[in-house]
Amino acid sequence: MNFHSDTGFLPLTPHIHPWVKDLLKKKEVLAKRIKEEDSPINIHSLEPFVENIQSFQKVFQKYELNHCIYFARKANKCISLAKKAFDYGQGVDTASFRELKQCLDAGIPAKALLVTAAVKNRKLLELAVENQVTVVIDNRDEYQLLNHIAQEMQKEVTVVIRVSGFILNQKLLHSRFGFSMNEAQDLIEELHRQDGLLKYIGLHFHLNGYAVDERVAAIEQCIELIDRLQNEGIMTYSLDIGGGFLVNYLKDHSQWEAFQSELKLAVQGQRSPLTYQNDSLGIIKTAIGIQGEPLVYPYSNANYRELFLDRILKSDSEIFHKPIHKLIKQRNLELRIEPGRSLVDQAGVTVAAVVFRKWDTSGELLIGLEMNRSQLRSSSADFLLDPIHICLKSDDKKQKTCYGFLVGEYCLEQELILKRKLKFEKFPEVGDLIVFPNTAGYMMHFFESEAHQFKLAENLFYDRKEEILRSDREILSKSLT
Template sequence: MSNLPTLTPITSPWMHELMAEKSLLDKLLSKYGSPINIHHADSMEENYKSYQTVFEEFGLKYKIFFARKANKTKGVVHKAQELGMGIDTASLQEYTQCLEMGIAPEDLIVTAAVKNTKLVEKAVANGSVLILDNVDECELVQQVAAEQNRKARIGFRLSGFYCNEKKLYSRFGFDVLDIHKFIIENFVESKRFDLLEYKGLHFHLNGYSIEERSMALNQCLSFSQLLSNNGLKTEFIDIGGGILMNYLKYETEWDHFNEQLRNAVTGKVDPITFGNQGLGFERLDDNLYGELKAYPFWNPVTKGDFLREILSYKNPVEESLASLASNLNIELRMEPGRSLLDQVGITIAKVAFRKQDSLGDWLIGLEMNMTQMLSGSSDFLLDPFVLYQQEEEEIQPVDVFFTGAYCLERDLLLKRKITLPRLPEVGDIVVFVNTAGYMMHFFESSAHLFPLATNLIWNRTTEDGKIELAHFQNDANL
């Protein structure tokens, strides 16, 4: 057995309460199948308050929208609504479902990458703000507004900001250098888009740089002043999402993992991933190239502190962005997804088999597939928990890979090799924690006609403290 790096996740008491109830989890798996996603929506409140506190600390007008695409359950949408958040929707289905749940149209914003006619028709009819990315969308919204004989409320998504003399690329939005001319020609000097009622600005940035977000916000605030000189009032500026959170207990473990991954790829130590995958790193002629393509699971500056640094950023005339926004009477908005779902969900699955492959590695097959715990990250870098059916005192450590049910060689639930205290048995339960944000649903598919995982909402409030099946509600029935 090798000395593999560990990555110990931050967990919440509710997770350990459930993991202590192995017989209950067995019953849930028997009733709903494997895997199951369990949500504790009340955990969203602390995350929301981390942002709310900072906005109020600066005395700003603000609105926080939950990025619905991060998790498809209605339970977390209900909780976001209860806390006073708006909802950022990215499809006709998301938008329609929110309306059917009773969410007010003014609390919905449409930021979809592709806005088809039906989505635009519904958003215009209900008066929700549409964030527009290109001229074709402007023309579509103008046409729909004319057909409905009403104004359409819109914002512009901007891109191409400058940071340290480098132009930041995004495939979304109008280029910041071109949009002023476009607006003047089509909104001020002509009536081409006279049914589009301008409300604000929006931006989307790849990555998680505080400096880049600060520079983008500063350039949006400056642009809003330019628009004001032309008679267009900017009511809001939306900084989007990508606000960092922290998954891990120990920075030292994160540093050690990164070091060992590099060492493994360059052949200095035994592989720590399946097939010695570099997760973004690769070896060419004994040199290491690339960078880690995973989410930065360890972060010292997160959530509200991350936001505070953006708002505290001082522009070239030494005015903080918070002060400038306040002086311009502009509402600042944001659309976090992952960070609002911190500590909100776990995914549990049943062990189907154990085997050693031709290389001698132990493969633990679970009744789930890789799409049921998959995001844009190259791997989910948290140690899982194994709930053994049989309690044994003897520790017999074993290194394993967790594999899935798709007929693909690459169906690895975790590319990392994991050290367990002993080999699991068939029927044991594996728990992946903190999976609610982007991991459960973003790429989930039903190849082989496998059903999608059941999503359960758990309310911990019980009179006698006993946890029963009846306390778990199928989100599909909400």
């Protein structure tokens, strides 16, 4: 590991897709667009999005499984991505009224859409029933409201029942979502007896975390319920295992291991800080030492994306003593997944301009960007990838390596774009650009805010063939013509 204890920096080198490498050469194009849009800008490419769809498809084809990939639109709000998913024969998972309405307005048919919103109000359910979009039912109140709306409109709507309460190693997997297995069975039997406008077609679950054994346990316990229902003459046509397919952001796993171990030493004061004011990123420091792990996404993974799905499908069921893929195929189920982050892996970057350089009262170099922290934020305590510095000028007097922090526009002491100390091969100049790689999944849109009346970042798409940047709206219009 190339590390100097006095710098407080450890590299976390990201994977960079070829389209991004090509984009980075267009300095003048980027600088011009940044100026036009008042910085920052989110730049996307449909190229890796399609590659990721195809990588999942290959796994399903390997096991000869009926399937559908529903793009979890909440991961990124660009409608062009949703439309591209449909163009490639897949679906879209929507989590709000506006997400669903935009998909319908974009010409995506109801049969390719799914409503999984955590809170489904009357307005959303009315839109779903009017267009006969499949709804994932999470609770009794939701069921009663949906049934009432279907009766009012006299329209059939297919429903999927969300289940939870799975058992692994004699322990309950906690979730605030879904019905218990017994409650789900009762509801499905009720729907069957009533033979009304709500038509049961399948089960759904979404687990928090990334444990393969938990996914396997959930699938086999769903299969048990599916078999019980079939014995009563109730057919199940689909099993939706949700999303949460890991992404591998980093090129070198050893860098990830080094950062985690060195961060713990820094929190204990046993080395120079790696973060601003020695932020622990969620590690708890006590009188007897430290507890817990950093509250961050696992940015380095050997089993990611389609490899993660493959591991689940080839795992053996302890209940049925067969691989998971055989259980699904033998019952002729359509296996559904709802990837978000993993479908937009490598599909977007965020670019912002440098507006100032200064030193704080502790002597730390601060590089001010024309963006705010909500424009690069998810549930992870920090985005642990090295950004890319694009120098627009050449000044030999300031070509010296330096270390510092990226700060944003909000009037808060804690307004850090990234909490980690970074290395710059050249001293940043006002007007230089900072590119954050692989931000399309949950980073650029999930928590973005217009506080201080700052406008939201413009969403653009890069066409490598034409070497041009187009807006999300222009890409959609082009796909409709």
